[in-house]
Amino acid sequence: MSVQSTSGSIVEQFQTNADIEVDPEDVHERVTTLIDEYQVPEGEARRSVVSHLLDEHEIDRDAFYAQSGSDGNDLVGCGDIEAPEQWVDLEAEVIQLWEPKSDSIAQVGLLADDTGRIKFVSWAASNLPELEEGEAYALSNVVSDKYDGKFSVKLNKTTNIERLDEEIDTADGSESFTSEGALVKIKPGSGLIKRCPEEDCSRVLNDGRCSEHGQVEGEFDMRIKAALDNGQEVESVIFDAEATEAVTGWSLDEATSAAMDALDTTIVAEEFRSQLVGRYFEIEGPEVGEYHLVDEVEESSPDVACEADAARLLDEHFDAEMD
Ligand SMILES: [Zn+2]
Secondary structure, three states: OOHHHHHHHHHHHHHHHHOOOOOHHHHHHHHHHHHHHOOOOHHHHHHHHHHHHHHHOOOOHHHHHHHHOOOOOEEOOHHHOOOOOOEEEEEEEEEEEEOOOOOOEEEEEEEEEOOEEEEEEEEHHHOOOOOOOOOEEEEEEEEEEEEOOEEEEEEOOOOEEEEEOOOOOOOOOOOEEEEEEEEEEEOOOOEEEEEOOOOOOOOEOEOOEEOOOEEOOOEEEEEEEEEEEOOOOEEEEEEOHHHHHHHHOOOHHHHHHHHHHHOOOHHHHHHHHHHHOOOEEEEEEEEEOOEEEEOEEEEOOOOHHHHHHHHHHHHHHHHHHHO
16 A cells, blocks of 8 residues: 555545544655654554544544444454554454453453464443353454553454354463473574574574575574473473573673674583583473473472482392392
């Protein structure tokens, strides 16, 4: 959509939905400024200008958007919501309901689909049908919100709720769980790595090349891919930069300058190897693909049962040799 047609459609929307004539030149100028001078993406520029005009003309947002119906909304995943004040449609399962802390809230809980989870709030004043835990719904015309850095969606009086018969796949792996074991191995691809700086890419570079974008100027990142052995099975785990810092005491900056001083990035992985291998950890985080991601990590002491086992095994070996 061009700037011209974006401004045109805004003017039209105010005519149709609110019966208000907004100044086309003013709209055009605002849209152009946001897109050309501030490099704001078109959709966002549109939202921002509409929001400004709603305030300026003191138009009730819910009523305004209700006029638009839900035809114009994108069906998005719970995990894909990355901006506040976006009007979207969701198809998700209510996986949890909490006790509302205020009388103004009818329901509050957690929605999930295969892209992630998001908190939802349904306002008492909106008089919406009650959602049931464990049921899947198509929710059209909900609006995103951001609080404390976390996104949520608000159901409002323009929201349409339809119960879905089909099951929603909520297995996005965001279920956090705990593992404990000995860190027995640090795998290749650990330490200081470089990622593709292209938007939405962040692939790990191989010899300065991104498999999608070719040769790029990479950005440093830090991680540890390791094997955690609990005596029964060996699990692949990944520490991201934050978890790596928590467990090694090395920040990304420190790791980068150490590598620069040594003119060798591999010293970082070596340092991590010498620090961590053989120690016991309890980690907590979701599973993604074959990896258990580390959100929380704590050093733990070897399981007493494990030690007893080890002692018994040693005894058995010893007895066998004696026979
Ligand atoms: Zn890339």
